[in-house]
Structure formats: C-alpha cells, structure tokens
Amino acid sequence: MNSIGDIPEDLFKELENISEFKRVEAGTQIVKLNEVPTKVYLLLSGVIRCYLSTESGKEYNKSFYFPTSFMGALTALVKKQPSRFVFESISECELYEVDYLQLMELYKKNTTLKVFYSRVLEMVYMQYEKRLVDLISLDATQRYLELRKQNPNIDRLISQYHIASYLGITPVQLSRIRKKIGTN
Template identity: 65%
Template sequence: MNRNFTFLNSITDISEEAFAIIKNISVFRRVPAGCQLVKYGENTSKVYMLVNGIIRCYLSTEEGKEFNKSFYLPISFVGSLTALMKKKPSKFVFETLTDCKLYEIDFYKLMKLCEEDTGFKSLYNKVLEGLYIKYEKRLVELISLDAKERYLALRNQIPNVDELIPQYHIASYLGITAVQLSRIRKKLDGD
C-alpha cells in the first residue's frame, strides 16, 4: 500500500478515489538543500507534504538576524498558512535544510475540494488541528521552560537533532546563542 495514502488515512479516513484526486492537484518534487520554498513577502498558492528531508521556517529581521520558528520532519505538512488563508504575502521563509522529497499541493484547488466534499474538509480540519496542537506545545515550551529544558524537549522530539540540524539553527530555534547552546551541550555531556 502507498505510504502517503497510509499517512493520510492515519489522519482521517479517505478513499482511494479521494487520494487519486489529491495526487492530481499535487506535483512530486525533489528539492536540494538551501532552497527557499516560500520567500519572505511572497504571495504563495502552495502547501507541501514533506516525505523526506528537513525544512525550517524562519523570520528575518531588517538587520538580517534570523529566528527559526519551526523545523519540519517527514511526514508533515508545510506552508505559510496565514498567508494562504488571507491571500497575503508570507511573513516567513520556508527553506530546505537537507535535500527533500515533497508533494507540492495547490492550496486553492484543495480548498475547492473541501467545499465540494466533506471527506476533504475532514482531512483539512484534522491537519489544522494537528498544526494547532504543535504550535500550542511550542508556545508552552517557550513560556515555561528554560533553555536547557527547551533543548532537551527538542532532542526528545528529534533524537538525532545535533547531527541533522546545524548548531546555529538549533540555537535560534531555542532563542539562545550558539555559545549558550554549546555550554548546555557540554554540561549535559558531563552529567
């Protein structure tokens, strides 16, 4: 059975016919590391289903300082959802950290399917619920955990994070400097 079909069925029941329709509004892409899928200020019409690789979402200040908001691992949905829903320019950049395999889905065609079929609407709602849970968890971590605890939570979420993601990206995600992260790692290795 198709792994992507199985994944979508783990979210909500969809038929093979519905899966075929989703495939028809999707394009499979291999994207090299360092590619910006969504650029800052860009109006986008795409959402992505990541099946292999790692993507980061970040915000950049006028001075060029970057703040990582999220890391996406397989299998997950990736996109500038607020920009898509409001049809406004993206405030975030979505960049591949590794070579990635993904499906590029036309968001507006998907929304049309949701209007026409409750099965697609259910899938969309379940994906949104999952994203909300993820963001709420991240917010709780930022508010209630210190830097070491946030790092440990990230390591729990991505066990080999230190091999997969550069230290400066991890530090930015945690809201600390690379030096602080190095100290935390050193202290944990010493315990």
C-alpha cells in the same frame, strides 16, 4: 495521510491531480519572504525550517519540519498576503506541492477532505500551542532536552546555529548546555 484519516482511493486520486512531486536541494527557499504563496506541502524526506528575518538580516527559526509533516505559510495563504516567513530546505528534500486554491475547491465538495483538513489543522495548532508553552515555561536547557526528546537525531540533522535560533539562545549558550548535559 491515512494515519490522520482514511482517504478513499477516489479522493486520493483527486489530491494527486492537484499535487506535484518535487525534489529540492538543500538551501532551496520553498516559500520566499514577501511572496504571496499558492501552495501547501507534504514533506516526505529531509528537513525544512521556517524562519523570520529581521531588517538587519538576523534570522529566527520558528519551526522545523520533518518527514510526513504538512506545512505552508497558512496566514499568508488564507489572507492572500505576502508571507512573513521563509520556508527553506536544510537538507535535500522530497515533497508533494499541492495547489491551495484547488485544494480548497475540493474541500468545499468533499466531507472526507473536510474532516481530514480539520485534523491536520488541529495537529498544527497543538504543535504550535506546545511550542508556545515550552517557550514560556521552560528554560533553555529544558527546551533543548524537549527538542531532543521529540527528535533524538536533531543534532545530526540540523546545525547548532539553527537549533540555537529555534531555542531562542546563542550557539555559544547551546554549546555550554550540550557540554553540561554531556552531548558534546
């Protein structure tokens, strides 16, 4: 957290009081489809995916979260509506679960937290914007190479099926790309 902004000890203690440390097994849905979420998370270890599921059951991975990522179904939290996304652990994970309403109450009273929260939202937005630009401007091979540049161990951490879904291609297409660039 201190890499984003200096958190004084008293604020850190207050944040600790509204947080709960959790270990979750692979395959755990942290935020379920159509659930009205009440928590945000700080991932300490493991990998979590966020995906959208169609009525036919097809899943589309929107994002992956790696250690020291903040995550949550932000639109659903802010609007107090059911989440359209599922957040699911791909591996065993350790995380802090933070009560969003209590966080917002603390936010109203604490200027340091306001700055910190602003920086986190800026980071999230910049990641989202980069993902959008990549989807619009890069072909599948370039998107895969960019993903590997950001996460060199991606092929060991996440199944080919999930990577392909994230890239917007089929696992067969990903296999061909990997063979072409010599990663198989």
